[in-house]
Amino acid sequence: MTAEIVLQVFRFGFLLLLWLFIFAAFRVVRADLFGGRTGRVASVPPRAAAPGRKRGRGVRTLVVTAGPLTGTKITLGEQPILIGRADDSTLVLTDDFASSRHARLTNRGGQWYVEDLGSTNGTYLDQQRVQGPLLVAPGQPIRIGQTAMELRS
Amino acid sequence: MGGPTTDPRAAAPGTVPPKRRNTELALLGFAVLITLAAQCIVDVTVTGSLRADLFTFGGWFTALWVVVHLVVRRFAPYADPLLLPAVAVLTGLGLTMIHRLDLAGLQDGEATREDAPVQLLWATVGVALFVAVVVVLRDHRQLSRFAYTLGLVGLVLLALPAVLPASISEVYGAKIWIRVAGFSIQPGEFAKICLIVFFAAYLVDKRDVLALASRRVMGLELPRGRDLGPVLAVWVVSILVLVFERDLGSSLLLFGIFVVMLYVATERASWLLIGVGLFAGGAFLAYQVFGHVQVRVDTWLDPFAYRNEGGYQLVQSLFGLGTGGLFGAGLGGGRPDQVPVAKSDFIASAIGEELGLFGLVAVIVLYLVLVERGLRTSLIVRDAFGKLLAGGLAFAVAWQLFVVLGGVTGLLPLTGLTTPFVAYGGSSLVANFGLVAVLVRISDAARRPATPPAPPKAAFGEAPTEVVSR
Numbered sequence: 001m002t003a004e005i006v007l008q009v010f011r012f013g014f015l016l017l018l019w020l021f022i023f024a025a026f027r028v029v030r031a032d033l034f035g036g037r038t039g040r041v042a043s044v045p046p047r048a049a050a051p052g053r054k055r056g057r058g059v060r061t062l063v064v065t066a067g068p069l070t071g072t073k074i075t076l077g078e079q080p081i082l083i084g085r086a087d088d089s090t091l092v093l094t095d096d097f098a099s100s101r102h103a104r105l106t107n108r109g110g111q112w113y114v115e116d117l118g119s120t121n122g123t124y125l126d127q128q129r130v131q132g133p134l135l136v137a138p139g140q141p142i143r144i145g146q147t148a149m150e151l152r153s
Numbered sequence: 154m155g156g157p158t159t160d161p162r163a164a165a166p167g168t169v170p171p172k173r174r175n176t177e178l179a180l181l182g183f184a185v186l187i188t189l190a191a192q193c194i195v196d197v198t199v200t201g202s203l204r205a206d207l208f209t210f211g212g213w214f215t216a217l218w219v220v221v222h223l224v225v226r227r228f229a230p231y232a233d234p235l236l237l238p239a240v241a242v243l244t245g246l247g248l249t250m251i252h253r254l255d256l257a258g259l260q261d262g263e264a265t266r267e268d269a270p271v272q273l274l275w276a277t278v279g280v281a282l283f284v285a286v287v288v289v290l291r292d293h294r295q296l297s298r299f300a301y302t303l304g305l306v307g308l309v310l311l312a313l314p315a316v317l318p319a320s321i322s323e324v325y326g327a328k329i330w331i332r333v334a335g336f337s338i339q340p341g342e343f344a345k346i347c348l349i350v351f352f353a354a355y356l357v358d359k360r361d362v363l364a365l366a367s368r369r370v371m372g373l374e375l376p377r378g379r380d381l382g383p384v385l386a387v388w389v390v391s392i393l394v395l396v397f398e399r400d401l402g403s404s405l406l407l408f409g410i411f412v413v414m415l416y417v418a419t420e421r422a423s424w425l426l427i428g429v430g431l432f433a434g435g436a437f438l439a440y441q442v443f444g445h446v447q448v449r450v451d452t453w454l455d456p457f458a459y460r461n462e463g464g465y466q467l468v469q470s471l472f473g474l475g476t477g478g479l480f481g482a483g484l485g486g487g488r489p490d491q492v493p494v495a496k497s498d499f500i501a502s503a504i505g506e507e508l509g510l511f512g513l514v515a516v517i518v519l520y521l522v523l524v525e526r527g528l529r530t531s532l533i534v535r536d537a538f539g540k541l542l543a544g545g546l547a548f549a550v551a552w553q554l555f556v557v558l559g560g561v562t563g564l565l566p567l568t569g570l571t572t573p574f575v576a577y578g579g580s581s582l583v584a585n586f587g588l589v590a591v592l593v594r595i596s597d598a599a600r601r602p603a604t605p606p607a608p609p610k611a612a613f614g615e616a617p618t619e620v621v622s623r
Contacts, residue, residue, distance in 0.1 A: 010194045011483035015508060017190060018515040021183050021242060025235055025522050028176055032529075068360075068537055074603050081603070087294055090603050092536040094357055 058153045059112060059138050062105065067147030068094065076112070076151070081105040083144060084117070097121045097145030105136070112136045112151055121145060173234040174226050180238035181218045188214060188245025191484055195253045198485030199260075213273060214245065217280050224284050228291075229597035233530060236596065239523040240574055240589055244582070246516065247575035248272055249484070250496075250503050257490035268496055268577055275579035279586030286590035293595045297354040297538045304351030310344035311390070311407070315397040328398040329569050339571070341403045342584035345410070345549055346591070352411055353541035356418035359383070364419040375423050384427065387411040392435040399445050401436075402556055402568025408432055409552050414545045453566040466493050470502035470561055474513075481509025496577035498569070501561045516575070517554070524551045527592050534599035543595045546588055 062081060064072040074081060074090060082089040084102035093102065099119040106113050115133040116123040123130040124143040136142065138151045189211050196203050218241050225232050252269035259267075290296065296303070314322040314329050322328045324337070331338045356363070363380050387408060395404035412428030439446045448463060456464035456471070469492040476487060489495050489503035496503075505513040527547025531540050550573055557572050559565030571581040 007198060007483055007486065010198065011480065011486070014187075014191060014194055014484060015480065015511050015515070017187055018242075018508075018512065021180075021187055021238075022515060022518050022522070024180060024183060025238065025519075028173070028180070028235055029522070029525065069535070071532065072535055074535070077603070079603075087536075090535075094537040096361065 059151045061152050062091070062149055063152050064091070064147060064149045065141065067145070069147060076105075076107065078107055080107070084119075091149075093144065093147055095145040095147060098147070102144055103130070103142070106133070114142055119144075172230050174222075174230060177225070177232075177234035177237060178222055180234065181222055181241055184238050184241035184245060185211075185215050185218060187242055188249060191246065191249040192252065194484045195249055195256070196485075198483065199253065199256045210273065213277075214248070217276060221280055221283060224287055225593060228287050229593050231597045231600040232593045233526045233596035233600065235522055235526045236589055236593055239519050239526075240586075242519055243516070243523075243574040244276055246504070247500065247572075247577070248276070250489075250500055250507075250575070251577050253485055253507070254490055254496050254503065256485075257488070261490065271579075272577055272582070275582045276586075278579070279583045282583055283586045283590040283593075286587055287594060290591070290594050293539050293542065293591065293598060294536060296350050296542070296591070297357070300351050300354030303347040304355070307344040307347030307351060308390070310340040310347065311394065311403070313340055315394070324569075329400045329403055336579075339569075339578065339580040341400075341406075342571075342580045343587075345406060345553075346546070346584060346588050348407065349410060349414070349545040349549060350542060350591075352414045353538055353545055355383075356414055356541055357537045360418040363415065364421060376421065376427075381427070384412065384415060384424070384431070388431045388435060391432075392439065395436070395439055395446070396443060399449075400569045401449065401566050402560070402570035405432075405556050405565075405568070406549070406553055406570065410545060410549050413548050413552070414541060417544050418541055449566045453563065456563060466499065467561075467563055467567060469493070470499050471563060473502045473506035474562065477506040477509045477513075479510050481505070481507050481512050483507060497571055498557075498567075498576070499561055500576045501558055501572050504575070505561075517558070520550065520554050520573075523589075524548075526596070530592060530596040530599050534595055535603075539595050539598060543592060543599075546592055550585075550588070 060076055062074040062076060064070055069091070072091070081091065082101065082104055083091045083093065083098075084100050085093055085095070085098050086100040089101070097120075099117070099121070101117045102119040103114060103116050103123040106115065112135075113133040114123065114125055114130055114136050116130045121144075125134050125136060126140055128134070136151055138153055141148045141150050192207060192210065193203060196207065218237070221237060225237065248269055251272050252267075255267040255269050314331060317328075317331065319328060321332050322330050324330050324332075329339055329341050331340055363376065363383070391404040391408035394407065395401060398404075408428065408431075412424060415424045415428075416422065436446075440450055452459045452463040452467065456467040458464070460468045473487070473489055473492055476482065481487070484507050487503075487506040489506045492499045492502055501513065501516075504516055508515070524547045527543055527550070531543035531547065534540055534543060553570055553573055556565060556568055557570050557576075560567045560570075571578050573585045574582065
């Protein structure tokens with residue numbers, strides 16, 4: 001009789017253990033999905049207090065909005081962002097209209113500037129072809145070939 | 154909080170994921186615990202006492218994952234924390250079920266040797282391959298350089314069993330093996346990975362052309378006629394596999410992976426419809442022309458009519474799943490050995506019998522976790538080759554599982570494919586460890602925060618910004 005009970009405990013206990021593991025795994029998935037959002041929610045009030053007038057201050061990400069890499073986000077730090085077909089670029093484009101070292105975004109005093117690195121087909125900020133370095137405002141589209149990207153806070 | 158953000162990375166914890174290596178360690182520990190618990194339950198239920206070499210097994214199995222964890226910590230610190238624990242539970246469950254079937258075979262006096270220690274050895278080889286791939290392959294983009302070589306290797310591996318004489322390559326009607334000197338290798342498992350790498354590199358090159366649409370028909374943008382070339386080529390190869398290797402599994406696997414990668418690369422749903430149409434047409438033709446395909450399909454449509462011949466396996470598997478019910482017979486409590494070749498092809502029905510629907514669904518969810526992490530890697534990695542490669546590898550696992558479970562439950566005709574990580578079989582286990590190693594490498598690149606590019610030409614590069622400041 002006790003043996004029977006032990007077997008039943010084994011039977012259901014093991015299933016429970018298996019599902020506990022899945023529960024633990026899903027907690028990690030959940031932390032990945034929503035952990036970032038809570039971080040961003042916390043940063044909303046300061047942005048609302050100074051609504052976009054500070055010209056690029058608080059810009060944190062470069063988001064690709066069109067082209068094959070749509071949805072890709074790059075977190076901006078102090079370092080320049082290289083864009084092009086070369087493997088060591090920060091954003092690697094696979095576009096026949098992109099040059100291997102196409103454009104660069106640089107941070108100067110909290111503001112981001114885009115410059116064209118002598119590309120064949122050009123870089124466009126809004127409708128304007130980038131000749132010298134241009135100040136990029138958040139939400140202003142930067143176009144390279146089929147790819148469009150913008151800065152977001 | 155309100156001050157200027159000097160370090161944006163610290164301010165946005167969501168966009169730069171933490172390494173999460175300790176999470177992985179905890180989950181790996183949990184996975185080892187589950188495996189050991191399962192082993193103990195099987196031993197106690199079947200023989201009434203724990204076996205003597207359980208400590209050896211436990212120590213060995215634990216050591217494998219400690220090695221894997223340390224290598225990942227050292228060489229791929231940003232890798233996804235869920236890939237390896239999911240693999241660990243699946244491998245452990247597989248080892249347990251094989252051990253359980255060994256015990257049943259020993260009790261019946263049918264089997265003379267145990268397969269579980271052999272499988273543990275294969276797992277060790279798999280871990281060795283994993284370590285080699287993670288250590289040698291420092292950047293997944295290196296793979297694209299060898300894409301055409303790997304594509305050729307994949308094709309040769311795929312075609313080899315068809316060319317070899319049946320005495321070497323045929324097991325239970327499917328010619329997908331190479332049996333040499335006591336070893337049997339299923340080269341298709343390795344071909345799968347090689348071909349995925351090739352497809353990814355090829356499609357990154359050609360997708361702009363393949364995405365061109367010629368006309369819209371009923372809301373679908375159809376590709377131009379001349380762009381059908383690649384998909385037709387893969388279709389021909391997969392039909393040849395179906396006919397000459399007599400294996401629907403490899404054929405479906407190859408063609409399905411290519412069509413889905415084509416869809417991912419071009420974002421055109423019409424490729425999926427074209428693929429389904431082509432495969433259905435090809436399969437129907439093969440059914441009309443070849444007798445062995447007809448036999449397979451007939452046993453699939455009505456296994457009970459052929460229960461004394463080709464349908465016996467499937468009938469026994471269905472009975473097993475039915476006996477298992479919702480909660481199963483308990484580990485060691487059922488008779489999964491009633492299904493022929495339960496260890497390799499039908500391990501899923503053995504799990505279904507002993508762990509029930511809840512256990513089998515848990516196993517499927519574990520695969521789901523693995524696939525989800527793979528697809529997520531594909532979404533967040535920054536280069537197009539990595540995106541396609543990770544997506545293709547993750548889809549391959551899902552698709553293979555679908556084909557295998559479909560076969561075991563009677564949804565699809567039976568195939569010779571194995572349940573990844575769980576089923577008995579060295580080549581499958583080793584190849585899938587290699588697959589996970591590539592995924593780990595890509596996920597490390599994907600989750601790693603953007604590093605500043607090396608500035609060898611810094612002085613020259615800074616020149617334009619000088620102009621601004623003036």
